[in-house]
Amino acid sequence: MQLPSIRQLTFLIALADKGSFIAAADSVFVTQPSLSAGLKELETILGAKLVERGRKGVKFTPAGKEALSRARTIIAAAIELKDGVRAAAEPLTGTFRLGIIPTIAPFLSPDAVPALKKQYPKLRLYLREEQTARLIEGLRDHELDAAILALPYEANGIETMPLADDEFLFIAPKNHELAIKNPLKPEDIDISNILLLEDGHCLRDHAIKVCGASGLGTEEVRATSLFTLVQMVAGGMGVSLIPKLAIDAGIGLDGVSVRHFSPPIIGRQIGLAWRKGSSRISEAKTLANVLCKQFDKKLIE
Amino acid sequence: MQLPSIRQLTFLIALADKGSFIAAADSVFVTQPSLSAGLKELETILGAKLVERGRKGVKFTPAGKEALSRARTIIAAAIELKDGVRAAAEPLTGTFRLGIIPTIAPFLSPDAVPALKKQYPKLRLYLREEQTARLIEGLRDHELDAAILALPYEANGIETMPLADDEFLFIAPKNHELAIKNPLKPEDIDISNILLLEDGHCLRDHAIKVCGASGLGTEEVRATSLFTLVQMVAGGMGVSLIPKLAIDAGIGLDGVSVRHFSPPIIGRQIGLAWRKGSSRISEAKTLANVLCKQFDKKLIE
DNA sequence: CATTTCAATAGATTTTATCTATATAACTTA
DNA sequence: TAAGTTATATAGATAAAATCTATTGAAATG
Incomplete structure (x- = not known):
């Protein structure tokens, strides 16, 4: 024919x-x-x-x-x-453009990037830190080869795979009543007292979901990063959730109490995303494997 | 380049x-x-x-x-x-191969096929009546151009769209205790007394889901079609669910009582499925529109 | 009604694809 | 190990195609 x-x-x-x-x-x-x-x-x-x-x-x-x-x-x-x-033909050479959400990037890159550079000397890794929606755009527009974000994320033409689990921990000002309560459940948190990231961060949505979706209308202060979030908590402005990844990476915790929630463990799944049909899927997965080990080093102490 | x-x-x-x-x-x-x-x-x-x-x-x-x-x-x-x-270039001419699940086919085709033939004289419509899994195979193997089945159905490389809703009604032998109970809920059905289609029919799975998934181990008799199912109910062997579509199409109901369940309405969604990227998507959708009207004629009395 | 504009056609030319024939390389076997 | 076998590569010729220039034809414009 x-x-x-x-x-x-x-x-x-x-x-x-x-x-x-x-x-x-x-x-x-x-x-x-x-x-x-x-x-x-x-x-x-x-x-x-x-x-x-x-x-x-x-x-x-x-x-x-x-x-x-x-x-x-x-x-x-x-x-x-x-x-x-x-x-x-020559995997992991040339430029690879990787997007990472802001609640992961600062805590991952310092360790992961040198590790990748070492393992793939010819690789020129270009990193872009943006919120999930932007990353997906970037993948669609061929501006990114892959992205690291929180799963689940469903989008047409985008495929994902899980990399690691990231537990949410509770942080409060020192001497806060919940800093000693046992067991500690997400429901125990006074919703009007919780501090969140600004709009667009998926971690914000996760936190809202964990603490009960409704009745969260009146927060006036929103943090622009996890660093400021911790500082705001330390300053006594409220309590919050923080991913274990950030803590393990050494985010400053002066002035706050950090606690695990009682089981079941709550958290988010971190994953890799790429455009369906992308020419660099297998490279992305190879990178993902290296990153995954990097995560594990942190998440399983 | x-x-x-x-x-x-x-x-x-x-x-x-x-x-x-x-x-x-x-x-x-x-x-x-x-x-x-x-x-x-x-x-x-x-x-x-x-x-x-x-x-x-x-x-x-x-x-x-x-x-x-x-x-x-x-x-x-x-x-x-x-x-x-x-x-x-010349839509709906030549052979179009349509698969239909057995709990729809007998009640749809008699009306729908002549209607389609009339509207598209050059169309040679080839029908195949098989269970969902087989239909999906047929789509994948290019043996079918489209299929009518119950939604939701998720499968790789298969896309769907809804056509109509089909309510489940309760049927019991005349004088059965549930024939007069009011209100009538799916939970009222004695699970050990319910008659189902043989394995592989999605309607069987729907019925199981509606009446509670567990504890349904010991049925010895299974019907091979809705026709025999009704006859078995009429023969006092038990009770069952039957889609409204079948009733409207004139399935024989001598010897059985038919009842709506109390709200909320339970039922199934009937939809169209096709292989992703199929060359006849738009034809399938056109057919679907005609069939949809056909459904409506029946379902909204 | 001449002029302009755009696509189709004709015929020449170049490029590409394919063919036949043969060379080369790697394995088998006597 | 030398001849035979099998499989791919190469060379040169030929056929097919794609493209070019030049021109025609048809529709719109002033």
């Missing part, structure tokens, strides 16, 4: 993007008759008229729109194939 | 499938030197060695495996493009 060629599909896409044969021909560096012939051939192969050649721009038929949409995914796949082969 | 050609990718796939240059060349109807040259060109374009030419068969490098896997999806997509264009 005669299949359309990659070249013909690029012609079709160029035509759709430019709106005219001449402009499209220019954009793919051929003459107009070449492009005309290529598209005619494509229509013959597919057995259907794809574009109506009107005087004011071309108009795609339903068949043409169908072909166009599928052509775009095929061309994208062909590009990914090429990139994927390069990545498979 | 120079992309690999469709032809080169078919060469690579043929080589993987046949294991030698000569056999692969045969299978794509070119001579061995042509295939050799094509693959060499592909390796140049991708900038990596894809296969090790050993004496006993060829061996794919990691880069080659990466390329191969992606090449297969690209070729599959190219075929789907071609089919999709044909379908878009």
Whole structure:
């Protein structure tokens, strides 16, 4: 069976993007008759008229729109194939762009990045610290090769795998009543007294979920990072949750009491995310393995 | 940027499938030197060695495996493009293969098929009545273009959309104690007395879920269809659930009492499923719309 | 109604793909 | 170990295709 060629599909896409044969021909560096012939051939192969050649721009038929949409995914796949082969041929060389959420990045990178550099000397690791939504955007726009964030995260075209579990601990000002209560349950926390990160941090959402979703309307102060959050707690402004990862990484805990909650353990799952079909999936997973060990060093003391 | 050609990718796939240059060349109807040259060109374009030419068969490098896997999806997509264009050019002509689960098929087809035939005279609708698992297989193997089944159904590479809701009604022998109880709740049903379809029917699983999952070990009799199920109930062997769809379609109800459960309404959602990337998605959705109206005629009396 | 604009066509030319024939390399076997 | 066998690579010729230039045709514009 005669299949359309990659070249013909690029012609079709160029035509759709430019709106005219001449402009499209220019954009793919051929003459107009070449492009005309290529598209005619494509229509013959597919057995259907794809574009109506009107005087004011071309108009795609339903068949043409169908072909166009599928052509775009095929061309994208062909590009990914090429990139994927390069990545498979010499894995973990060149630039790898990794996004990390702000409640993990400061506590992970100092240890993990040198470890990676050591293991993969040719790797140029570029890190971007942003909130989950931005990271997903970055993956979609091919600006990131992978991202580290909190699971579960469901999104179209994004795939994930778990890396490690991160327990939430309770922090309060020294001498706070809950600093000695036993057993300590998330429900014990006075909701009006809890300090949270500003909007957009997934850790904020986790904390809200853990402490009961409702009735949390009136907080006026929100921290911009876990560092300031701890300082605010130390300053007596309230209590909060903090991931064990941050503590193990040595976040300053002067002036606060830190306590585990009574079982069951509450926490978040840290995971790796990548764009489906990405050319660097296997590299991402290799990196994930190294990072995973890095986590374990911290999380299992 | 120079992309690999469709032809080169078919060469690579043929080589993987046949294991030698000569056999692969045969299978794509070119001579061995042509295939050799094509693959060499592909390796140049991708900038990596894809296969090790050993004496006993060829061996794919990691880069080659990466390329191969992606090449297969690209070729599959190219075929789907071609089919999709044909379908878009003259929708709902030719053969359309639709699978339907057994607890829907008998009650839907008599009305729906003539309606579809009338609306799309050129359509040759081929129907296959099988349980959900088989239908999904059929979709995956390209033996079916779409399927009607009960949602939710999650499966890799399968997409769905809802068509209609189908209420479950209670049936019991005439004069059964539950035939007059008010209000009537699913929990009221004596679990040891309930009749179910044989294994594999999703309706069986739905019924089990509705009446409480546990403690349902000892049923000895299982019906092979809703028709026999009703007859067994009429024969005093027990009680059961039956979808409203079947009743509206005129399943014989002599000798049984039929009752709605007290709110909330329990039931199943009927939906359409298709293979992701299928060339006939839009046709399937068009069909679904017609079928949906067909459902509505029945379900909203 | 001439002019402009854009796509289609014709014919020449270049490039690419494929073929036949042969060389080369790695293993087998006598 | 030398001849035979099998599999891929290479060379050169040939066929097929893609592309180019030049031109035509058709629709819109002033």
